[in-house]
Every structure is written in structure tokens, then in C-alpha cells.
Amino acid sequence: MTSRERILSRVKQHQTGVKVEPTEVTPTANCDAVQQFKETLISIGGQVLDINDESEIFPALLKVFPSFENLNTAIPSLGNAFEADPHSFASLQVAVIRGEFGVAENGAVWLTDKGMGDRVVPFICENLVLILPASAIVPTMHHAYDRIDRADYHFGTFIAGPSKTADIEQSLVLGAHGAKTMTVLIIK
Amino acid sequence: MSNNVHTGGDHAARAERFNRDEARVDWHDKTLWFVREKRDRAARALPEWENLREAASQIKNDVLANLHEYLLQFERNALLNGISVHWAETPAEHNKIVKDIISAQGVSRIVKSKSMLTEECGLNEFLASNGIDVVDTDLGERIVQLAGEAPSHIVLPCIHWKKEEIGELFHQHLGTPKGNADPILLTEAAREHLREKFLSSKVAITGVNFAVADTGEFVVCTNEGNADLGVQLADIHIACMGIEKIIPKRKDLAIFLRLLARSATGQPITTYSSHFRKPRRDQQVHIILVDNGRSERLASNDFRNALKCIRCAACFNTCPVYRRSGGHSYHTAIAGPIGSILAPGLDMKKFADLPFASTLCGSCTNVCPVKINIHEQLYTWRQLLTTKGFATSTKATGMKAMAAVLGSTSKYNRAGKLFRWLMRVAPFLINNKLNPWYKQREMPKPPAESFKEWYKRTRSK
Numbered sequence: 001m002t003s004r005e006r007i008l009s010r011v012k013q014h015q016t017g018v019k020v021e022p023t024e025v026t027p028t029a030n031c032d033a034v035q036q037f038k039e040t041l042i043s044i045g046g047q048v049l050d051i052n053d054e055s056e057i058f059p060a061l062l063k064v065f066p067s068f069e070n071l072n073t074a075i076p077s078l079g080n081a082f083e084a085d086p087h088s089f090a091s092l093q094v095a096v097i098r099g100e101f102g103v104a105e106n107g108a109v110w111l112t113d114k115g116m117g118d119r120v121v122p123f124i125c126e127n128l129v130l131i132l133p134a135s136a137i138v139p140t141m142h143h144a145y146d147r148i149d150r151a152d153y154h155f156g157t158f159i160a161g162p163s164k165t166a167d168i169e170q171s172l173v174l175g176a177h178g179a180k181t182m183t184v185l186i187i188k
Numbered sequence: 189m190s191n192n193v194h195t196g197g198d199h200a201a202r203a204e205r206f207n208r209d210e211a212r213v214d215w216h217d218k219t220l221w222f223v224r225e226k227r228d229r230a231a232r233a234l235p236e237w238e239n240l241r242e243a244a245s246q247i248k249n250d251v252l253a254n255l256h257e258y259l260l261q262f263e264r265n266a267l268l269n270g271i272s273v274h275w276a277e278t279p280a281e282h283n284k285i286v287k288d289i290i291s292a293q294g295v296s297r298i299v300k301s302k303s304m305l306t307e308e309c310g311l312n313e314f315l316a317s318n319g320i321d322v323v324d325t326d327l328g329e330r331i332v333q334l335a336g337e338a339p340s341h342i343v344l345p346c347i348h349w350k351k352e353e354i355g356e357l358f359h360q361h362l363g364t365p366k367g368n369a370d371p372i373l374l375t376e377a378a379r380e381h382l383r384e385k386f387l388s389s390k391v392a393i394t395g396v397n398f399a400v401a402d403t404g405e406f407v408v409c410t411n412e413g414n415a416d417l418g419v420q421l422a423d424i425h426i427a428c429m430g431i432e433k434i435i436p437k438r439k440d441l442a443i444f445l446r447l448l449a450r451s452a453t454g455q456p457i458t459t460y461s462s463h464f465r466k467p468r469r470d471q472q473v474h475i476i477l478v479d480n481g482r483s484e485r486l487a488s489n490d491f492r493n494a495l496k497c498i499r500c501a502a503c504f505n506t507c508p509v510y511r512r513s514g515g516h517s518y519h520t521a522i523a524g525p526i527g528s529i530l531a532p533g534l535d536m537k538k539f540a541d542l543p544f545a546s547t548l549c550g551s552c553t554n555v556c557p558v559k560i561n562i563h564e565q566l567y568t569w570r571q572l573l574t575t576k577g578f579a580t581s582t583k584a585t586g587m588k589a590m591a592a593v594l595g596s597t598s599k600y601n602r603a604g605k606l607f608r609w610l611m612r613v614a615p616f617l618i619n620n621k622l623n624p625w626y627k628q629r630e631m632p633k634p635p636a637e638s639f640k641e642w643y644k645r646t647r648s649k
Contacts (some may be wrong), residue, residue: 010479012256015254018249018253020250023242025442044456090383103457105456106456107456120253123413123460126339130343142442145438146439152467164411164412165327166411169349169350170219176327178412
């Protein structure tokens with residue numbers, strides 16, 4: 001008998017087999033999801049910029065990063081994977097990625113490997129910019145997973161603000177190993 | 189890696205040493221209570237908090253009741269996703285699987301993000317003895333690793349370290365300026381130091397917060413981004429988990445992700461909640477399912493519930509004993525209340541002291557996001573350990589004596605009279621080192637008469 005077989009056999013023998021129908025959760029949804037998203041994101045160290053449409057993306061980027069054109073940047077477009085070795089992004093200063101949707105209760109943005117170019121991009125960059133339509137902000141994680149549903153992503157992640165740590169005597173420091181800053185551009 | 193409080197002994201001995209520095213204990217206590225308060229604020233902000241706890245508890249009950257089916261479902265779907273699935277009955281088996289995967293790559297330096305399961309298995313020590321250098325990339329874990337210690341808290345590994353001490357440690361190991369204790373500068377130094385490790389590591393080990401049966405994916409939550417950075421730069425991702433970390437459906441993540449960070453640190457969610465489903469095109473992903481006594485515990489009506497744990501450490505932060513004795517007093521990978529009901533299951537003799545390191549106040553049960561009846565299990569363990577002869581002899585004799593006195597009205601009356609008389613005429617016979625209740629406390633003033641005597645005198649007509 002293999003370890004697998006022994007483990008499974010013990011589990012089968014010892015489990016009670018009782019069927020439990022878990023209770024439903026009724027989430028309280030804040031009526032203004034966009035406002036709650038913005039407030040929460042700011043409270044966790046993120047930044048928010050409102051823009052009217054796609055044409056304002058680049059001017060907004062220049063506002064946040066005045067020397068944007070001289071920085072090491074990556075702007076993956078949806079569905080296209082970067083060919084490069086992930087290590088080549090080591091000095092990436094700004095990554096601009098389209099988020100799929102945002103979650104108001106925690107300021108998180110859901111993105112999948114489809115939009116990242118390379119999976120390392122959102123984590124290795126020094127500054128992360130995510131673009132979201134205001135209409136794609138949902139109230140809670142329950143709404144989020146309803147929206148994700150059975151999607152066939154290979155890798156997905158919720159990113160809520162810049163990376164952080166409070167390991168040094170509980171002092172919150174923004175910028176641990178991931179991005180030091182996180183900005184969300186919300187398209188009206 | 190040493191599990192300190194300046195070495196050995198049981199919880200009481202270690203806690204006694206920890207308490208010699210009263211100012212430090214006060215600081216440790218306050219710091220952890222502060223984390224508890226953050227959790228409270230986050231919980232109270234959600235009107236449906238108790239609803240969430242109940243739902244999470246029931247989902248976990250369902251998982252444990254039907255674990256066999258859920259494990260098979262997870263394995264099937266993970267394999268379909270291209271993830272290699274391994275099974276390990278013991279820590280030794282787990283460690284060997286990890287070592288073999290690493291050795292096949294011919295590498296000797298790897299990175300690891302936080303995984304209590306790997307602590308439970310003693311993975312770092314095992315790999316080190318096999319010539320493989322493991323760099324713990326969570327900042328708190330890296331700090332204790334550089335210091336040669338074990339983590340003292342499962343979420344806040346170096347909560348027992350002051351920033352001046354971290355500054356000195358970094359000065360020695362990372363070359364930061366002497367005397368600098370600025371958290372921002374120290375974190376930046378750690379970022380640079382660890383980035384070099386991420387970039388040069390071909391293998392990344394992570395833990396698993398949740399493994400989803402219906403989609404064969406697993407979720408890893410961090411604030412630092414160390415798990416993700418390590419994995420995305422590596423050729424091999426090894427994920428280590430206990431078999432109880434399964435949840436049935438992807439949508440169940442809504443409930444658990446809403447509860448986890450709020451319970452742990454008071455944040456609405458960790459910065460990163462990464463869902464690993466299918467490997468990168470150029471990468472292998474291995475997941476190791478570890479038993480180590482979990483399948484046995486499943487049979488126990490008394491202790492099964494402990495397997496619901498999602499490792500948030502809310503119970504640590506609220507526990508007055510943990511706050512005032514520190515994680516190293518528990519001499520085990522997972523300390524605190526949950527650790528005290530898990531460890532004796534692994535080794536009753538070695539961890540017999542832990543269920544007694546409690547006031548049974550029940551605060552742990554009250555804050556547990558998945559409603560584990562921790563304080564009840566602590567009590568049940570005490571009974572079991574005592575009947576099996578693992579309680580300390582003083583306790584066992586003391587309980588026998590108390591039972592004899594309390595079980596007989598005449599003995600009880602005589603004992604009370606004697607005690608009151610002794611406290612009046614020769615208090616030094618009771619107020620001395622042999623009396624455990626006299627340590628750090630004044631004994632109460634003996635009353636002139638017992639309640640019974642007073643009642644007889646004033647009430648009988």
C-alpha cells in the first residue's frame with residue numbers, strides 16, 4: 001500500500017460522512033461601492049485617480065510618474081504574453097495592468113495571468129498601476145466570486161494596495177517585497 | 189534552529205524565565221492585545237460577522253466529515269491542471285519528497301515563504317543537513333532565521349523582537365548602519381537582500397492557505413508578496429499543506445478570505461491572495477499533502493474540531509497566557525491555544541504541559557473564525573493526560589488531595605478551621621516558597637469565621 005492509499009483509507013475509515021449544508025451568508029453591501037472602494041484603498045496605502053475615458057490614461061500616468069517616459073515600464077495588453085524570461089523584469093519600475101474588477105469592502109483588484117503579460121510583472125515592479133472601469137467594482141467578496149464563477153484562469157490574484165509588512169515592532173511599512181506603491185485609475 | 193526562552197523545561201519553567209523581564213512582558217502583552225483590538229474593529233465593522241463564522245465553521249465541519257471525497261476531488265482536478273500531487277504520511281516522508289524534487293534540479297539554495305506545515309515537519313533543518321540552504325523570505329521569518337531562532341507566532345514571527353534588536357541583527361548580517369532602528373530603512377535593506385535571493389532561486393517553497401476541491405487550485409495569502417515573487421521567478425514551485433486545508437468550492441473562498449485577515453491582523457484582506465491553478469508554461473508545480481496524525485485525529489469526537497483551523501492566530505492574540513509567556517514557552521512549532529490542543533496529539537508526553545498553560549477563560553473559542561471549541565479541548569486534554577499519567581506529579585497528588593478534602597463535609601470543615609487558625613497564629617507556615625499560590629501574590633486575610641459558622645450564628649433561630 002502506498003502512503004496515499006494508507007492516508008485515504010484512514011481518512012475514509014475515520015470520517016463521519018455526515019452531510020452538512022452550510023448556512024448562506026447575506027453580505028451587507030454598501031450602496032456606493034465605488035466610494036467605499038476608493039476610501040478603503042486609500043486606507044490601505046493605495047492611491048486612486050478618477051479619469052473619464054481611455055484617452056486620459058496616459059496623462060494620468062504622467063501625473064503620477066512625471067518621468068514616466070524615461071522609466072523602465074511594462075504595459076501588457078490583454079491576452080498577449082511577454083516572451084521574455086521573468087528575470088528580465090528585475091528593474092521594472094512601473095507596470096500598468098488592466099484589472100478585471102475591484103472589490104469595495106477591501107480595496108482589492110482581481111487580475112489574472114491573461115492581463116499580466118508575465119505572472120511576475122505585478123509583483124516585481126516597483127510601482128503598480130491598475131486600470132478599472134467604475135462599473136466593474138463590486139461590493140463584497142461574495143459578489144466577486146459570483147463574478148469569477150467557473151472562469152478558467154491559470155493564475156489569478158487579488159491585489160489590495162502596495163506590498164507591506166508590520167514585522168518590525170508592528171510599525172507598518174509600505175513596500176516589502178512587492179510593489180512599493182499601488183495606484184488605481186478608475187474610468188468613469 | 190533553537191526554540192528559545194533560554195532553553196529547556198516545560199511551559200511553566202520557560203514562562204517563568206520569560207517573566208523575569210517584567211517590562212518586556214508588559215510590552216509583549218500590550219503589542220499582542222493591540223493586534224486583538226484591530227481584529228475587533230474589523231469584525232465589528234461587518235454586521236454579518238457571526239453569520240460568516242457560522243458558515244465557515246459548517247463548511248469546515250462538512251470538509252472533515254467528507255474529507256475522503258474532497259481529497260480525491262482535489263487531487264483529480266489538480267492533476268488535470270498539470271499540478272503534481274504527492275502524499276506524505278509523516279514529516280520525514282514530506283521532507284524527503286521536498287529534498288528529492290530539489291536535488292533533481294541540482295540546486296542548493298532555495299527560497300521559502302511562510303508555511304507552518306514545513307515548521308511542523310522541521311523542513312529547514314532537514315534540508316540544511318542535506319546541504320540545501322533555505323532562505324525564509326517572510327521578513328519576520330528571515331529575522332528569526334538570521335538570529336537562529338524559531339518563529340514565536342504563526343502570523344507575526346518576530347513579535348518578540350524589538351526594533352533596536354532587529355537593527356543590531358541587520359547591522360551584523362546585512363551591513364545596515366549601527367544603531368539604526370528605523371523600520372523603513374530596515375525593511376528596505378531586507379527588500380534588497382531578499383530580492384537577490386528571489387532572483388537567484390530556481391526552487392520556491394510556499395505554504396497553502398486553502399486548497400479548492402472543485403477546481404484543483406490553491407490559494408496563498410501574503411502581505412509582503414514574497415510567496416509570489418519567489419514562485420514567479422522559480423522553475424519549480426513546491427506547495428506544502430496539511431490534508432485538512434481543503435475547502436469544497438471556489439466560492440467558499442469568499443467566506444474564508446473575508447474572515448482570515450480580519451481575524452489575523454484586522455485587515456480586510458491580505459495584500460496578495462494568489463490563486464494557483466495551472467503552472468506557468470515553463471514551470472513545474474508540486475503539491476504535497478501531509479497527514480502527520482491528522483487522519484487519526486479525524487476519528488476523535490473530542491479533538492477533531494481542531495482540524496478546522498485556518499492558522500489565523502486570533503487565539504494567540506487574545507490569550508492572556510500566550511501574551512504573557514511568549515511563543516517560545518510552548519516549545520513547539522505552533523504555539524498558543526490552538527497549538528496546545530494540537531501538539532499533545534503528536535506527542536502526549538512531550539507536550540503534556542501545554543493544555544495546562546491556560547486559565548480556561550474561553551477567549552480563544554470566542555474569537556476563532558471557524559468556531560473551534562479550543563477551551564473545551566484544553567479541558568478534555570487535561571483529563572486525558574491526567575488519566576494517562578502525564579500530568580505533573582505535584583498536580584496529580586494535589587488534585588487527589590483536593591478531591592479527598594472537598595468530597596467530605598467533615599474533612600472540609602476541619603481543613604478550613606485548621607487553615608484559618610494557622611494563618612492567624614503562624615502565617616509563615618503558609619506564606620512561603622512551598623506554597624505555589626504565594627508566588628507574586630499576597631494570600632487573602634483569613635476570616636474570623638467560616639461562612640457556615642457565620643450562618644449558624646446569625647441565621648439559625
